[in-house]
Amino acid sequence: MSDDAEPRIGVFVCHCGHNIAGTVDVVSVAEMAQDLPYVVYSTDDMFMCADSGQQLIKDKVAEHNLNRVVVASCSPRMHEPTFRRVVEEAGLNRYLFEQVNLREHVSWCHMREPEAATEKAKDLVRMSVARAAKLESLPIKSVSVTPRTLVVGGGVTGMHTALDIADRGFDVVLVEREPDLGGHVKKWHSLYPTGRSGEEIVDELSERILKHKRIKVYTNSEVVGFDGYIGNFEVTIKNKDTNKEEKLDIGTAVIATGFKSFKPEGYYGYDWSPDIVTLAELEEMKTDGDLKRPSDGRPVKKIAMIGCVGSREPDTKGHEHCSRYCCTAVANTASQLRDELDEVVILYQDIRTYGKNHEEIHRQSRGKHVIYSKFPTDEKPVVHYKDGQITITWTDVLSGDRLEFFPDMVVLASAMLPAEGTQEVAKLFSLTRSPDGFFNPEHIKLAPLTTHTAGVMIAGTAQAAKGASESIVDASGAAAKAVALMARGEVEIESTVSHVIEDLCSSCHTCVSACPYGAIAIDQTKEPAVAKVTEAKCHGCGTCAAACPSGAIIMRHSTDEQILTMVEAYLCPEQLVEGGAK
Numbered sequence: 147m148s149d150d151a152e153p154r155i156g157v158f159v160c161h162c163g164h165n166i167a168g169t170v171d172v173v174s175v176a177e178m179a180q181d182l183p184y185v186v187y188s189t190d191d192m193f194m195c196a197d198s199g200q201q202l203i204k205d206k207v208a209e210h211n212l213n214r215v216v217v218a219s220c221s222p223r224m225h226e227p228t229f230r231r232v233v234e235e236a237g238l239n240r241y242l243f244e245q246v247n248l249r250e251h252v253s254w255c256h257m258r259e260p261e262a263a264t265e266k267a268k269d270l271v272r273m274s275v276a277r278a279a280k281l282e283s284l285p286i287k288s289v290s291v292t293p294r295t296l297v298v299g300g301g302v303t304g305m306h307t308a309l310d311i312a313d314r315g316f317d318v319v320l321v322e323r324e325p326d327l328g329g330h331v332k333k334w335h336s337l338y339p340t341g342r343s344g345e346e347i348v349d350e351l352s353e354r355i356l357k358h359k360r361i362k363v364y365t366n367s368e369v370v371g372f373d374g375y376i377g378n379f380e381v382t383i384k385n386k387d388t389n390k391e392e393k394l395d396i397g398t399a400v401i402a403t404g405f406k407s408f409k410p411e412g413y414y415g416y417d418w419s420p421d422i423v424t425l426a427e428l429e430e431m432k433t434d435g436d437l438k439r440p441s442d443g444r445p446v447k448k449i450a451m452i453g454c455v456g457s458r459e460p461d462t463k464g465h466e467h468c469s470r471y472c473c474t475a476v477a478n479t480a481s482q483l484r485d486e487l488d489e490v491v492i493l494y495q496d497i498r499t500y501g502k503n504h505e506e507i508h509r510q511s512r513g514k515h516v517i518y519s520k521f522p523t524d525e526k527p528v529v530h531y532k533d534g535q536i537t538i539t540w541t542d543v544l545s546g547d548r549l550e551f552f553p554d555m556v557v558l559a560s561a562m563l564p565a566e567g568t569q570e571v572a573k574l575f576s577l578t579r580s581p582d583g584f585f586n587p588e589h590i591k592l593a594p595l596t597t598h599t600a601g602v603m604i605a606g607t608a609q610a611a612k613g614a615s616e617s618i619v620d621a622s623g624a625a626a627k628a629v630a631l632m633a634r635g636e637v638e639i640e641s642t643v644s645h646v647i648e649d650l651c652s653s654c655h656t657c658v659s660a661c662p663y664g665a666i667a668i669d670q671t672k673e674p675a676v677a678k679v680t681e682a683k684c685h686g687c688g689t690c691a692a693a694c695p696s697g698a699i700i701m702r703h704s705t706d707e708q709i710l711t712m713v714e715a716y717l718c719p720e721q722l723v724e725g726g727a728k
């Protein structure tokens with residue numbers, strides 16, 4: 147169907163159960179839309195995203211010969227791909243679809259003002275109908291995908307990612323900055339929930355990796371260059387010993403750079419005494435023999451362990467999050483120590499042993515008479531260290547009593563923080579970071595492993611604090627995403643990108659420096675030189691179009707005409723006539 151045909155618009159207003167209809171009078175919104183220019187069909191429905199709602203759209207497109215579809219429902223982030231697919235299945239170009247967000251932008255934020263919310267919903271639908279009349283079909287484009295993945299970070303996450311991808315028949319380049327693979331796990335003596343030694347786990351994985359003909363490992367190496375776009379990246383890897391650089395073509399990348407343990411300086415006397423250590427440091431001290439005090443070599447008989455050290459601190463930037471591994475790791479270590487020591491006391495804010503078989507570890511430690519005592523969140527235990535003697539005092543929440551304990555050592559379960567160099571990696575791969583400093587996924591709920599750089603995934607503790615089993619789940623998920631892209635051999639790219647009108651371009655470079663994705667360069671092969679967009683790198687953000695002093699850049703699917711039509715439809719609703727707001 148040609149775009150020149152007169153628009154025939156269908157409007158579908160979604161109740162989203164009670165989510166939208168509980169606040170917005172959706173029936174009156176659909177009735178209002180019925181009288182707008184070019185609208186030939188308008189209705190409301192309980193769930194537009196459900197199979198029945200999707201079928202309704204397809205049926206009405208056929209019945210009324212619709213050539214534009216407007217769905218007023220939830221955020222396009224949630225269901226734009228669903229509805230684009232539906233209109234395609236109905237025989238229309240996917241860009242002849244327009245979504246209005248009546249849930250996040252109306253019903254959820256104006257819950258207590260139903261009448262005003264309904265008026266706002268009508269405004270938004272009217273604006274989107276006006277825009278829909280101006281929509282144009284866009285071509286569906288794809289690019290090829292190089293069948294090789296870059297995995298950055300050789301901890302358990304990176305190693306599992308590499309093996310999952312390679313076992314499916316694709317090449318992997320695994321880059322680790324340390325001399326050996328394994329990350330933190332290789333230091334842990336007995337990992338919950340299985341009790342296996344970290345070294346044993348890492349040795350097994352390393353052996354499989356080093357023998358795998360599809361995995362090439364670069365240790366003592368870092369990525370120093372990353373350029374290109376989904377399916378077609380060029381990576382530069384530098385060996386830290388030789389300073390030699392190697393360039394490779396890759397199609398996808400998984401960032402698995404892990405975490406660093408918080409050094410709790412200023413917490414619980416950590417800086418005053420060698421007998422006050424973190425859980426990670428205790429792991430490194432453990433030997434098969436008796437545990438000895440670092441200060442004087444005396445055998446340790448009594449230990450206190452303190453949870454949430456540098457985690458769950460609402461007022462401290464970068465320390466607000468729960469580090470998730472610590473409750474179970476503390477219970478696990480306490481259980482083992484209790485076999486050797488006279489007393490093990492755990493001071494905690496809350497116990498969050500949420501993973502599979504984790505609660506059993508917690509219960510087992512209590513069964514071994516590890517003593518648990520909850521301290522108030524706003525009144526932390528006080529640690530004193532004098533003449534080699536440690537004293538801890540705190541208030542036990544359950545009894546309300548003020549308690550005292552004289553341990554030989556104190557073990558602090560310190561927070562997981564983003565790995566050293568996270569900021570540089572973020573810059574290199576154009577990744578964003580959340581307030582806690584870990585890499586941001588594309589969407590925390592709907593796309594937790596992909597990022598805003600198409601073709602680049604994140605996994606494991608590079609994404610957020612978590613234990614090894616959750617990190618390995620991430621690894622398999624990220625590997626599956628990479629394999630899915632490579633198995634197809636090509637990937638569709640968005641057509642809602644910027645476009646340079648060459649005759650108007652003065653080659654001033656403004657767009658080149660304005661583009662946050664490095665998607666524009668000056669094409670010197672043209673005479674005169676003009677700006678050129680690499681469409682696969684363009685995110686359609688519109689920054690270049692706004693910055694261009696010559697008006698030489700248009701945004702496909704968000705042209706000036708399409709945007710101004712919406713403004714006019716909002717400001718001058720009475721002037722809406724067929725053919726556009728006049």
Ligand SMILES: Cc1cc2nc3c(=O)[nH]c(=O)nc-3n(C[C@H](O)[C@H](O)[C@H](O)COP(=O)(O)OP(=O)(O)OC[C@H]3O[C@@H](n4cnc5c(N)ncnc54)[C@H](O)[C@@H]3O)c2cc1C
Pocket residue numbers: 298299300301302303304321322323324327328329330331334336337338339367368369402403404405406407425426429471475478565566567571605606607608612613614615617
């Ligand atoms: C004290 C302690 C005890 C724990 N005990 C347990 C337990 O018993 N059970 C459990 O399930 N979990 C446990 N955990 C959690 C577990 O250690 C992590 O979940 C796991 O290490 C995450 O693996 P990872 O590969 O994501 O990160 P990491 O182990 O941190 O590995 C990341 C790797 O990436 C490399 N790297 C970083 N940046 C770069 C770069 N720019 N270029 C190249 N390479 C880079 C690092 O050198 C490292 O090798 C514990 C954590 C702590 C702190």
